[in-house]
């Protein structure tokens with residue numbers, strides 16, 4: 001072949017160059033990321049092809065960047081695989097080999113403005129023309145007997161290739177070192193910035209910090225942190241993990257847990273994930289500040305990618321590195337990417353598995369739960385991992401001694417009564433409030449555990465899960481007293497307010513009277529079999545909606561009306577017994593009416609439905625006045 005030849009660029013490359021040369025894009029520094037990652041690929045390829053045989057020299061594999069202020073040049077060299085002349089024409093001369101193709105397509109789709117999309121694409125080698133007047137590539141393939149070749153172009157439409165032989169004024173091609181060096185002759189207005197050594201080091205650290213080969217800027221190493229996720233686990237110390245975690249998150253605390261994993265199928269990826277000690281989700285701020293950093297072969301492709309993990313695991317910080325994606329993949333393509341979805345599926349399972357392991361240490365898991373459960377609970381929508389997710393939920397319950405004790409569904413099931421195929425739960429503002437909830441009295445009497453729910457999302461979780469290991473989730477409030485009645489009592493002491501139930505007729509008459517007094521305010525009035533210590537409670541007539549859920553639904557529909565409920569009276573309560581007696585002797589006794597209203601409004605108050613407390617307060621004051629008079633007389 002001729003020792004020197006000039007070729008025209010293909011039309012599409014001309015178009016690309018035209019755009020890049022005239023671009024006003026400000027972050028031109030990304031050209032360095034592209035050249036460094038090409039160099040790193042070339043080193044990787046050499047390592048793979050020569051895995052078992054020694055290379056022709058013992059020099060360490062590295063990337064050198066030399067800046068020359070006076071000559072206004074920047075040279076990026078690697079002692080990687082190099083290119084033969086044919087490869088050079090094929091690789092650099094055709095767009096099929098470059099990220100440029102997808103860039104051009106996106107450019108077309110975007111209606112022609114390049115500046116908005118340059119940074120989001122790996123524009124490849126040609127991005128160098130954003131800063132270069134001309135570029136000179138010198139390369140020699142690792143293949144035995146290869147001659148060195150030189151490629152030069154000012155990016156104006158043509159390039160020249162010549163063999164580097166002693167005959168044409170250049171050094172002898174066979175003595176040129178293996179690998180590739182790219183000399184960038186900087187544009188005048190870019191020379192200052194891209195020959196500044198500190199600036200260059202900063203750019204390397206920003207975009208290429210985890211490249212697996214040393215990157216030397218004017219002889220000094222610039223990439224400081226090794227790509228820890230690609231290193232064998234057993235070689236990594238706890239301190240290294242912590243250091244990397246701090247580098248990644250700026251969090252100076254130690255991470256609570258580390259997940260370091262390497263997966264080959266169904267998709268290849270390495271991941272290094274951390275569980276921070278503290279939640280960032282306080283008060284719901286910074287909702288967008290999450291995601292894993294996505295690397296392709298140690299090159300950062302996207303910071304905080306939100307498709308790699310589900311949102312309910314957003315407390316996980318870390319990186320994912322895959323070999324299965326091209327370096328120059330666009331964000332648009334990433335968003336609905338099958339590979340990313342596969343990584344997500346695998347990683348989700350692994351993180352849940354890791355949490356499962358952590359749960360064996362109750363104290364540690366409680367810490368996790370305190371910090372991250374608010375976010376984690378949204379996982380009730382992950383139907384694929386429902387069983388595992390459910391197993392990781394924790395609640396306070398009636399069986400706990402302290403407010404911060406936690407139980408799992410499995411703990412609950414292990415204590416369930418014979419034939420109890422239900423998990424009972426109740427929603428309330430606090431443990432104290434739930435202890436006083438009349439609906440839970442029968443559970444105490446029968447020794448049946450009730451999970452305590454304190455946050456509105458808890459009820460959605462229960463509703464969505466519906467079952468766990470064949471146990472049905474049932475709100476204590478709508479539990480059927482018959483289901484519990486069969487169980488033997490565990491509370492032997494009768495409540496102090498208890499009294500023998502009134503005769504059937506007297507009770508019936510009282511129920512009718514109370515219903516007449518309350519009229520349209522209630523759906524029905526009936527005797528209760530669920531109460532022990534309280535005189536009354538309200539239940540939903542449909543038998544399945546809880547009052548807390550009902551309230552959420554109503555507030556969503558801007559409905560402020562008071563729902564019609566069934567008032568249940570406890571026949572074994574002294575107050576009910578007295579009222580029945582009074583009603584028996586005088587069917588119009590005004591005290592019965594007053595007491596009926598008072599009981600009903602107190603029950604409404606407990607359920608949070610009483611909007612106007614005036615009547616109730618007036619009645620309480622009237623009753624206190626009367627009773628204090630009687631009390632004073634009897635003293």
Ligand code: ADP
Pocket residue numbers: 034038039042078080081082083091092097098099100122123124125126179180327328
């Ligand atoms: P991409 O890296 O997306 O393939 P580029 O335009 O950056 O696109 O590079 C085109 C091709 O040129 C690369 O795929 C590679 O085969 C070759 N190449 C670029 N730089 C080097 C290098 N330093 N050493 C060896 N080959 C290289």
